[in-house]
Amino acid sequence: MATYMDTPTEITPARVRDDDESAIEEIARPNIQVVPQGTLKIQLPPMVMNTAPFRMIWGFGLLAVLDLAMHAGAGAAAASVGAKGNGLPVTTRAVRLGALAGLTKAGMTTFREVIFMTNVNLVFTFLIFLLSSSFGICALLVTEMGNLTLGETPQELVIAALVAAIPLFPETIRDIRPKPDDQGRTNYFRWVWAILLIMSDAVGGYVFARTASGQGMRISNYSAASSAGAAFGAITFLSRALTGCIAMVRFTSATRVSDIFGVYEVVVPEPMYMTREEYAQRQQAVRKFFTGLLAMLPGVGLRLVKFAACCLPCCCPCWRREIRTSMKQGIEYMRQAELEMNTWIGEIGEDMAPFEQMFIGRPVPDDDEETGSSVTDRLLPPRQAHATYAAIR
Structure with missing residues (x-):
């Protein structure tokens, strides 16, 4: 008995597979992992990584050059103010020596920061810390200027420089790249406190002139020395404010944060x-x-x-x-x-x-053919594996 359908049925032909296509869907090769028998897989948690480390080099270099230029200008301005305060003409040699002193001071602090970024041994780090402290920098600057102007540096000036290094200590607290604290937070507004450099440098200039005068070497009147120190502190404050504002500029997106020192993203390390x-x-x-x-x-x-x-x-x-x-x-x-x-x-x-x-607390057996379990099924969880890896390290 024949049966007829009132509505026609539409038959869709099957898609013809090309010759380049395989009947079995292939898995991407990077997703295939061969875990040897008797091994432990340790998966570290996601971490923040700088994916553009070259920015650290040229970003730090740019801010360092800017800081050196500002300190050279601060030294030249201090020499000009000191000469005018003592009633002396402002000569080119005096301005040049002042700029050289500012460059030397900024170069010492920048060199110290570069050395501390390289994680050198403790003895060399302690030596650099002493040389770049206020006592080391003041003694170096007085010796440098004394040898260039007088041919030798009197002992009285070195003693006066060491005494003046006490109020000048804030000048050596300098970080071009902001450092995080113990809790991992970065204080980008630390440069605001640099406004106190105007007062501390003025006190340092007064102490230097007063101590040298007390030892029989009157090199400047007290008001001129204080004014020169205040001028140097004002320009160095502008330098720290400018570099600090540049370091504060950050661009944030859903997956990354970028600034002048790099691009920071959350990456998952390889197991x-x-x-x-x-x-x-x-x-x-x-x-x-x-x-x-x-x-x-x-x-x-x-x-x-x-x-x-x-x-x-x-x-x-x-x-x-x-x-x-x-x-x-x-x-x-x-x-x-x-x-x-x-x-x-x-x-x-x-x-x-x-x-x-x-x-690590329990053996990792080989593959069991009877139960069908594999080595990867008996590996430690990621959190426990991370704790185990930390204990081993």
Whole structure:
């Protein structure tokens, strides 16, 4: 029996697949990750990163050049004001020397900031800190100007400069790039306090002239020295205000924040993988370091005691027998402590062996064919993995 349909049915033909297309949809290669068996995947949390580090170089350089130019002008202005206050003509040599002094001061503070950005060793950092402090800069400037004008620098001027460095200390508190505080917040309005430089520099000029005059070297009257210091402080305040306002300019969007020092975006770091062998090597290196440190302490103490036993009797002949007896007892005590320390270190090594086999609290087994579970299913969560990585580091 035939059946007829009242309404026609429209049949849509299937789309013909091109030769270049595959019947199976391919996965992008960057999304494929091969996790070796017995490894731990550590995924660090998102972090803020400067994606345009070249801006740090030319941005810092631009503000540094601007600061150097402003300090050169401040030194020249201070020399002019000081010469006029003492009733002397303003010569080109005096202005040039004042500009050189301003450049030297700004160059020292800028060099210090560049050195501190490179994370050098503690000894060199402390040396640079002393040289770029108010005492180091004042002594350097007086020595430089004295050698250029007098051929040598009198001791009285150096002493006066060191005394004047106390009120001039705010001049050395200078950061071209704003630094964050302990809580990570950046104070972009720190330059406002630089207006106090006008007063501190005026006091510094007065103290320098008064101290030099008290030692028999009257180099300037007190009002002229104060006026020159105030002129220098006013222009340096303008320099800090200008560079501070430029550093405050920020452009914020939904995904990034940009300023003169770079473009800051939130990025997700690539995951890290660590095997049992790598973890064991890390633990062994840490244990070896502390073992050597603990084993070295009794030996150092023993050498110090022996050195004292040899030196002190020569200095104290009347107590020679008592000192020798006490030193022998101390040496014997240090030897006993060294033996006990070696025994304790050996026990620590035996106690740490089981922890190396645990591999971060629990072993990561190989793939199980019966249950169908894989290594990636048994990895630590990202938060726990981050805590584990921090503990290892």
